[in-house]
Amino acid sequence: MVILPCSFSSKALAVYAPRIKTKVNLLLSKIAKHSGRPMDMTEYSMFFGFDVMGEIGFSKDFHMLELESEHPAIKGVHESMLAIGVLGTVPWLLSMISKVPGAAAGFSRFTTWCHQQLQEKRKATVLKDRDPRDIISWLIKSLNEGDPSAPPGEMAIQEDARLLIIAGSDTTSAALANALYFLSANPDTYQHLQATLRNQCPGGIQDWSYENRIPYLDYVIQETLRLKPSVPGGLPRVAPPEGLMIDDEFIPGGTVVAVPTFTVQRDPRFWPDPNAFRPERWDGLSTEKSPWLPFTRGQWACPGRNLAMMEMRMVLSHIALQYNVSFADPGAAKRFDLDVMDTFTLTLPPLHLVFTPI
Secondary structure, eight states: OOOOGGGGSHHHHHHHHHHHHHHHHHHHHHHHHTTTSOEEHHHHHHHHHHHHHHHHHHSOOOOHHHHTSOOHHHHHHHHHHHHHHHHTTSHHHHHHHHTSTTTTHHHHHHHHHHHHHHHHHHHHOOOTTSOOSSHHHHHHHHHHTTOTTSOSSHHHHHHHHHHHHHHHHHHHHHHHHHHHHHHHHOHHHHHHHHHHHHHHOTTGGGGOOTTSOOHHHHHHHHHHHHHSOSSTTOOOEEOOTTOEEETTEEEOTTOEEOOOHHHHTTOTTTSSSTTSOOGGGGTTOOTTTSSOOTTOOGGGSOTTHHHHHHHHHHHHHHHHHHEEEEESSTTHHHHHHHSOEEESEEEOOOOEEEEEEO
């Protein structure tokens, strides 16, 4: 996947921020509507994540939060995620099945939607004299101008059109739901977060600004992604033709390898009390120097990290400043923790929470 750094630059994020804020406000309005009653935050986090990436990716609104239902194209993706998770380690088999008529009908709906949006964007947008306002426009602009960092051809840009929605939506959606799960399960942590935010924003939500960085909020997000990374199995890579050495182990050239993110981030050799949710452990730790890999590392690290952090900071701070949160029933926490599935990205069970205005 080729995503240009300029599409996630500070300048680009400043363009995206008001549109994200609009979706945050819409999500908060849905929470207000459910005030005091159980609400499935797995579902609403998913609505939010895909609505944001529709806007940021294509300048298209899926209207999932507004309608409180799944867009047909996105439903097609989710119908296929189990197969993607199982067969993704055998990429030729996944490719073969995608060619069998009817075998991948759900995913085909999504790929057709992405192709249509790409073609419409090419016809409707003149990009030479102004900066693009969405990611796919950055990619089209780079391809048209012969930028060496552009997607290498038509198949690549079509693949990017699909992947930016999946990679930018399901991952952030899962992270948001998991953060709310941990905060509900750890009320002392949630109260500390609320107190920290109130200290930074004494006038409440009116004083909140994205420019006000709050370290403890980032600690909560980082600890969530440590315990429940959105891509728990890691991303596969191919060893170079000459092979490589990892510690004392030789990996032959052409071997598909992956670092299991979930396992590394709970390894007691690196993390004291590794299964405990302790955001304060990040005070003094560096995400770059710790074995913390939810966005991967190196040349192919996730380019959308800053966008994902922006979304999570906005949503969690807005909720914490306005609501107390708790599980809808005593068994909700256990069910949510046990019924999660690794389908490349995490497929989460319902998370029924109750939000009570402060």
